[in-house]
Amino acid sequence: MSDGQIVVSGLTKHYKLVKAVDNLSFTVQPGRVTGFLGPNGAGKTTTLRMLLNLVRPAAGTATIGGRRYADLPDPIRHVGAVLEASSAHKGRTGRNHLRVICRSAGIPLTRADEVLELVGITAAGRRKFKGYSLGMRQRLGIAAALIGDPGVLILDEPANGLDPEGIRWMRDLLKMLASQGRTILVSSHLLSEMELLADDIVIIAAGQLVQQGTVRQVVDSMAHGGRVRVRTPQAEELTTALKGTAEVQATGDGALLITGVEAPAVGAAALRAGVELHELVGERPDLEAVFLELTKGKAGIR
Amino acid sequence: MTTVQTAAPQRQRGSRPGALRLISAEIMKIRTTNTWWLFLLGMIVVTALAFTVNAVGHHYTLHPPLDQINQNSDAARQARAQAAAANTPAGLAKIAADLMTSGQFFGLLLAMILGILVVTNEFFHQTATTTFMTNPHRTSVILAKAVAALLFGVLFWLVATVLDLIATPVFLNSEHVSVSISQWTVVQSVLLNLVAFAMWAILGLGLGTLLRSQIGSVVTGTVLYLIGSAAVALIFQLIHNIYPHDWVLTAEVIAPAIASAVMITPGGQAFDHAPAQWVGAVVLIAWTVLAGGVGTWLTRRRDIS
Numbered sequence: 001m002s003d004g005q006i007v008v009s010g011l012t013k014h015y016k017l018v019k020a021v022d023n024l025s026f027t028v029q030p031g032r033v034t035g036f037l038g039p040n041g042a043g044k045t046t047t048l049r050m051l052l053n054l055v056r057p058a059a060g061t062a063t064i065g066g067r068r069y070a071d072l073p074d075p076i077r078h079v080g081a082v083l084e085a086s087s088a089h090k091g092r093t094g095r096n097h098l099r100v101i102c103r104s105a106g107i108p109l110t111r112a113d114e115v116l117e118l119v120g121i122t123a124a125g126r127r128k129f130k131g132y133s134l135g136m137r138q139r140l141g142i143a144a145a146l147i148g149d150p151g152v153l154i155l156d157e158p159a160n161g162l163d164p165e166g167i168r169w170m171r172d173l174l175k176m177l178a179s180q181g182r183t184i185l186v187s188s189h190l191l192s193e194m195e196l197l198a199d200d201i202v203i204i205a206a207g208q209l210v211q212q213g214t215v216r217q218v219v220d221s222m223a224h225g226g227r228v229r230v231r232t233p234q235a236e237e238l239t240t241a242l243k244g245t246a247e248v249q250a251t252g253d254g255a256l257l258i259t260g261v262e263a264p265a266v267g268a269a270a271l272r273a274g275v276e277l278h279e280l281v282g283e284r285p286d287l288e289a290v291f292l293e294l295t296k297g298k299a300g301i302r
Numbered sequence: 303m304t305t306v307q308t309a310a311p312q313r314q315r316g317s318r319p320g321a322l323r324l325i326s327a328e329i330m331k332i333r334t335t336n337t338w339w340l341f342l343l344g345m346i347v348v349t350a351l352a353f354t355v356n357a358v359g360h361h362y363t364l365h366p367p368l369d370q371i372n373q374n375s376d377a378a379r380q381a382r383a384q385a386a387a388a389n390t391p392a393g394l395a396k397i398a399a400d401l402m403t404s405g406q407f408f409g410l411l412l413a414m415i416l417g418i419l420v421v422t423n424e425f426f427h428q429t430a431t432t433t434f435m436t437n438p439h440r441t442s443v444i445l446a447k448a449v450a451a452l453l454f455g456v457l458f459w460l461v462a463t464v465l466d467l468i469a470t471p472v473f474l475n476s477e478h479v480s481v482s483i484s485q486w487t488v489v490q491s492v493l494l495n496l497v498a499f500a501m502w503a504i505l506g507l508g509l510g511t512l513l514r515s516q517i518g519s520v521v522t523g524t525v526l527y528l529i530g531s532a533a534v535a536l537i538f539q540l541i542h543n544i545y546p547h548d549w550v551l552t553a554e555v556i557a558p559a560i561a562s563a564v565m566i567t568p569g570g571q572a573f574d575h576a577p578a579q580w581v582g583a584v585v586l587i588a589w590t591v592l593a594g595g596v597g598t599w600l601t602r603r604r605d606i607s
Contacts, residue, residue, distance in 0.1 A: 045607075053438045054431060057607040070438040081435055089335055089427040096334040104327030104436050106320075144432060 004030040004078075004151040005063035008049065010060035013046050013207075020046045022207035023060070028185050028200070030151070033178045035198030035215075036187040039295050043207040044187040045083075048156050050080055064152055070265035076105050080145030081154040087141065088129040094140045095125035101147050115143040120169075134161025142170070150181040159190050171197045191288040201287075205295040219290050228258040228266045231279035241273035242266070255279070324437060325448035328420065332454060337419060341454075341460060344412055349405030349462040356404050357473050358398050361389050364477055368402025369496050394481035399491035399568065401470040402483060406495055407460035410502040410562065413458050414523050417451040421597075422516035430606050444511060444598045448504050455503030459496045487568060494566045494579070501586050505558060508593025531559035534572070551575040561585035 007030035013021040021043040028034045038044050049055040051062040053069040061068065064079055069197035072078050088097040116125045119139040124132065132140065138161055145153060155173070159167050174197060178184045188194055194201065194215075201218055203210040211218050232238050236255055239248045246260035258266055263282035270277050285293075332338050366381035387393050421444070426432040438442050470483055482488075506523055513519040534557035542550045552575045555561050564572040564582030572582070 049605070049607060052435055054434060055607065072438075075438060076436050079435075083431050084428055087432055089331075089423060089429055091335045091337075092331075093334070096330075100327055100330050100334065101432065105331050106323050106431075148551055196564045197557055252307070 004063070004181075005066075006152065006185060007066075007185060008047065008051065008060070008062045011047060011050055011057050011062055012059040013043070013050060013055065013137070016057050019064050019207050021050070021057075024204060024207065024209055025060075026202045026209055026212050028202070030183040031178060031181045032199040033174055033186060033197055035194040035201040036185055036204075037189065037194060037201055038187075038204040038210075040189070042295075043205065045156055047204070048081070048083065048154055048185075048187060048257055051154065052079070052083075054083075074105060074148070076148035076150065077107075078148070078150050079152045079154065080148060080150040081156075082138070082141040082145045082158055084141075088137070090130035091128055092133065093126050094121065094136075094143075095132070097129060097140065098144055098147060099145055105148060107147060111147055115146045115258055118146060119143040120231050134193060135163060135166050136169075138162055138166070142173070144162040153177060153185070154184045155184075157188055158186060159188060159193055159243070167193060174230050191291055192286075194288045202292060203294055210294045215287060219285060219287060221290075225284045227285075228261065228263045229279065229281045229283055230256045230258060230266060230270075230277060232256070232270070232275055232277050234275045237273055238266075238270055238275045241269045241275065245269075276293075321442065321446065324442055325449045328446045328450035329453065331423075332416075332420065332450060335423075338454070341399040341416055341458070343411055345405065345409055345458045345461045346465065348412065349465045352407065352409075353401065353404035353466060353469050356401055357469075360388075360401065360473075363476065364479065381555040389479070391481070392487075394479055395485055395487040396568070398481050398483050398485075399488045400471060401473060402463070402466045402492050403487055403495045403566070404466050405467075406498065406566070409458055409462050410498055411524065411527050413451075413455040413499045413503040414506035414509075414527060415520055416454050417503040417508075418459075418510040418519045418523055419506075419516070420451045420454075421507055421510035422514060422519050425514045426516040434606055440602050441598055444507075444594070444601055448507050448594060451507045452482065452500045455499040455501075456496065458503075459499035460465070463492060465494070491566065491568060494583075494607065495581065496589075498562050498566055498586075501590050502562070504590045505586075505593055508590060508595075508597045509599025514536050514592060527559050531557055534560060548575045552577050555581055555585050558586060558589045561589070 007026050008027070011021050011024045012019070022295070024047060034047070036044055046055060047062075050057045051069065064072065069075055069079065088094065090105070092100075095112055098115060099109045101107075102109045102111050102137070113125070116122045117141050121136055121139050121143070124136055129137070129140070138158060142155075142158065145155070155174075158170055162170060171193070174184050174186065178199070186194075186197065198215055200212070200214050202212045203218065211221065213221070223266045229252065229275060230238065235250065238256065242248055242258065245265070246258050249259075251257055260269070261269075263280055267277070267280055269275075270280075363384055366378075370379065371378050371381070388397060424433055432534055433443060434440060457509050467483075474481060474483075506519075509523050510516075510519045513522065535554055538550055539556045553572070554573065555564050555577050560572070561582045564576050565579055565586055566582075567576070568579070
């Protein structure tokens with residue numbers, strides 16, 4: 001599974017007059033969960049579909065373990081993907097849906113029952129797909145992706161339609177799969193969920209790469225040293241003590257918001273000035289704030 | 303708590319080669335929905351009805367109700383002449399062939415619609431993504447679908463032929479005529495019927511790959527099949543009125559439904575100035591190859607979303 005690196009290089013796709021994906025390059029490492037983030041219409045789904053040979057790029061390449069998807073022998077043994085929730089015949093049972101995939105990939109049909117159990121819908125397996133809830137459809141999609149026991153998993157908005165318990169289940173499953181050395185690439189716009197799930201993130205907007213790195217790196221890139229919240233009865237003395245090194249703003253509720261320095265520096269300055277502190281909190285922006293800042297103005301309808 | 307079993311499923315020992323695997327998967331897709339038995343049921347109903355209508359028609363040809371019409375009228379003379387012609391070995395062979403291919407007209411329509419569904423289901427139910435991810439070689443997938451559609455076309459033909467094979471001798475005996483249904487004229491018609499079922503199933507598949515829309519393809523195909531031949535015949539008749547050469551009428555064979563009729567009608571008697579049977583077969587094959595070829599080419603190029 002060490003060959004599960006995904007490399008996207010110069011990928012471009014036009015639709016009529018719109019550049020859905022514009023010279024996009026990034027890499028995804030094995031053994032980690034990588035969140036693929038972007039506003040609606042940023043080109044996430046198109047990128048994933050180009051990666052899976054479903055959409056033809058106008059330029060650029062996308063490889064998995066050094067090979068294009070179409071060149072992989074028995075691709076579902078290398079790559080599993082969950083693209084849309086409703087991708088099964090309404091009149092076919094979930095189990096038969098999986099068995100058809102097994103059959104066309106030359107995998108024993110009993111594998112269908114194994115993956116059904118793995119995603120916890122064994123009982124629903126013999127029911128027709130049209131009776132499935134959105135959560136069951138997602139689980140069936142994940143089951144289908146796991147049939148070939150692939151080293152690479154690609155999921156497009158897998159949390160859609162899952163209840164909180166389902167989301168937690170999926171988070172645990174994906175983290176465990178990553179810990180086994182697999183490559184997990186998950187697109188989403190649920191940023192709080194991504195903060196809990198992802199190790200690395202790739203942010204795109206308007207078809208272009210905005211930022212790539214670990215969650216920490218990306219958040220820090222926008223944090224500018226963070227922000228410090230202070231409560232003190234001697235606000236004026238502290239403001240004077242910090243003059244020139246930081247910007248101090250008074251909030252309505254009597255606290256001060258200090259930007260430009262870290263919390264230890266504020267504490268040290270207060271100690272030197274003999275200022276009494278009641279509260280000193282270093283505040284970091286969360287992924288959501290960073291994401292909104294990074295993609296500002298690029299999220300419009302295109 | 304969820305556990306993931308990581309032991310990679312090994313490829314089935316003695317697993318089939320890729321092509322057979324794909325065909326088998328396509329057949330499984332048809333078998334795991336209601337489609338196949340609904341169509342088989344339809345096939346049985348259509349064959350039974352068609353046989354009944356044909357049998358009644360042939361009964362009156364062989365035994366015209368002469369006591370009900372004026373013995374000296376033209377109608378009576380015509381009926382007597384028809385009965386006499388039908389009672390010859392050639393006439394009886396034609397009747398036997400006709401009965402043995404009962405269910406053909408609507409059966410071919412069912413075969414074509416099945417061919418359409420084999421491919422449009424993938425887009426209608428959004429399973430094309432899974433199908434083409436499991437096998438990114440789209441031409442192989444379409445070819446496997448063509449084989450699956452063809453096999454079901456053959457199955458439909460088999461159902462119709464078995465029913466006809468049971469009912470035809472019963473009818474012929476009850477009419478007190480002696481004719482062998484194993485003579486070449488009859489066998490030839492039954493075999494050409496088989497070719498027609500196979501071709502229309504693949505023609506439907508080609509239409510489906512071309513249009514992708516399930517409803518659009520079914521409506522287009524049905525209209526072309528049911529009304530297309532009449533419309534084409536009318537157009538060529540009009541051209542013939544302006545430009546009266548016999549080959550204009552012969553050229554009607556370019557319409558698939560007419561080509562199919564020419565192919566299965568012995569002795570080039572599908573219509574006035576109809577070409578030989580093999581011409582019908584060639585035209586039908588050409589349409590099948592064209593529809594399937596263009597459809598496959600488009601499927602290879604098109605984005606799946």
